[in-house]
Amino acid sequence: MCRDYLRPALLIFASIAVGVVGWSGHVLLLPVALGFPVLWSIAHTRLVAALVSAGYFLAAARGLPQGVATFYSSDIWPGLLLWLCASLGFVAVHLVLWTNKESLRPFRYFLAAVIMTIPPFGITGWALPITAAGVLFPGWGWWGLGFMTAGLAGLVTRMWPAVAIALAGLWLWSAAIWTDPKLPEGWQGVDLEMGASLGREAGLHRHRDMIATVHGAASDGARFVVLPESALGFWTPTVERLWTGAFSDGDATVIAGATVLDATGYDNVLVAIDRNGGSILYRGRMPVPGSMWQPWRSWFGESGGARADFFANPVVPIGASRAAPLICYEQLIVWPILQSMLHDPDFVVAVGNGWWTEGTSIVAIQRAAATGWAKLFAKPLVIAFNT
Template identity: 55%
Template sequence: MAWRERYSPSSLRFAGGLFCILGGALTGTIGWFGHVLLLPAGMLFPVFWAYAPSRAVAALVAAAHFLGASRGLPQGASIFFGSQYVIGLGLWFAAALVFVTVYSLLWTKVAGGPRMLRYLIASILMSLPPFGIMGWANPITAAGVLFPGWGWFGLAATAILLLMMTTSLWRIAAPIIAGFAAWSAASWTGPKLAEGWTGINTTFQYERAGEHAGYEQQRETIAMVREAARLGTKVAVLPEGALGLWTITTERFWTDALSDLQMRVIGGATAIQQVGYDTVVVEISGQGARTLYRERMPVPVSMWQPWRRLVGDGGGANAYIFANPVVEVAGIRVAPLICYEQLLIWPILQSMAMNAEIIIGPANGWWTGESNITAIQRASVTAWAKLFDVPLVTAFNE
């Protein structure tokens, strides 16, 4: 063509690389905008990654995708740590490092099967620990939008489409994705409701990281619970941290408050251990309380700090990476996803593999400020609930 004769191979290569990088930025920014129906946009990422003209450009495509998807992190981190915005920027780039490293090392010039296999390996690595601990912005999350109610078949179909996007078959896969996404948008309804279950959202603010719900805050929360009971709620789900530090005193305070109600409260709390602390979900009624769930994956750096144990400091949140994927409440198998876990892949898949019948999503987003972090969490957990056609109950403190 005449236009190709006007430009040198190096300039065309540069333009192609720039296009791929821009595409990566758009897939992350649009796909993780915070609206569940936009998640399929993230499925274009494999095309730009696969057709990058070099490994360096593939790394930049991955970085642009991840940074675009997690763009709220600098603001959130600066609020959480009470530090300058530059600290948040540093953590933002550090968080992208794992994603970028995996996808850049597994990139290949060899088209077809080898490239498809490399993408599959990268996706699996970013879905499971240890790399999956930073596995945000995974395009497979869109499965619930494309194939609501299909369960594991929908997950497999989405994976196949993503692999096709790394080859010349993207010309077939892209229209299929667009068609299913459009059909889903036209007929979209929210996840099922769980009869008698209610999530109670709150707007309590904290001055600094590590601050816990105090007496007055818990009294206000109890008032909300009692109002929910008056409206017929049988199980009320409270946000992460709503119960503050979980002690014998806190337990007695709550069981006394619920003694005249025929309902259960499921809420987040912090349980101090001999080594570090656990982020837990507790079930309470007027008859007593029990710890239901210990968080499988707390937020790295801000909560989960395994390096502190290497120097003899046992602080930080404990991670129960593959433990308690399903708990039972009132005879129902429940999949709890606390805050950060809503952005990852293996916690929800592990829970659904154990035949969970309902998903609960408590979270505490006081530190997210004006960012879209909590919106992305809601979109992700909504997509999973739709994929497996199970009820979803969320409870956010923002």
């Protein structure tokens, strides 16, 4: 009887460990997440498979309760509720598609991975093992993604030890020669440490400080300077005139996060500013569900919340190049970056405002994921975060 409980307990404990280590925020540890499909496949019952899935996902997203509590200046309970609710989709998909028939298992796992990649389940499709493709197959692009998919399918078969050994060999080789993605020539990302005040404190003094920061980067040779999400606060004609005037006598272009507000809600955007004026460069495809994207408001005739443009503007033109922008939450899920890569951009621009994640690994995970995808497709990467 004891053995009947020991095996499931060990599987659940192992899935938690895989979630913690794989999603610790270190890019070279992302392949640890490949332990999840193995554990899922060797579960003997559907219930154990569900518990393994829950253990893995909750461990990977462990920073969410504390982050939500900080964001809303509340106690831990709202964050715990959101943490559990976010796991339901992942657990439900892997519960329904689990099977004890080995011949069907690779197809079932592949189907689960696809479902968790694209909306609607892909909206909370965090911690997907496919994110490790850039570590195991750097520079292989779509071929690397295909080999990674085949590897994941192999990990849920009886041959998983041989597949795991092969993938571990690729992991060790990649780690030995690893280099981070390069910056595009003439680009500079600026990290800020302004906490919750960024985007909320809209005084002239704050704007002048950031303008001085950009001028400093431009004086070091950068022609394109990237500021984090929400750096400019609300995008208004006054803000546009102030920033345009500040760069009227130079060649620098500023790419910065801002908010565009109207009567029905707001857009989380990136704007481009140079001596000729400012314009909206990119509208966020997937704002953070719950805190920003609140589609249920329209069901009750209410307005407010950020708009999700889903599959709009996957790449944007900047100068003579084309960029794949990712704002904050879009770095944690899979479909925005894959949609962008279908259009073969020249580089990736990843920005975020992670002041609310202090004490968690969320920002580190975002950076690791963006780095991994950029390495997979051999794209330069520009990162700018506020903490």
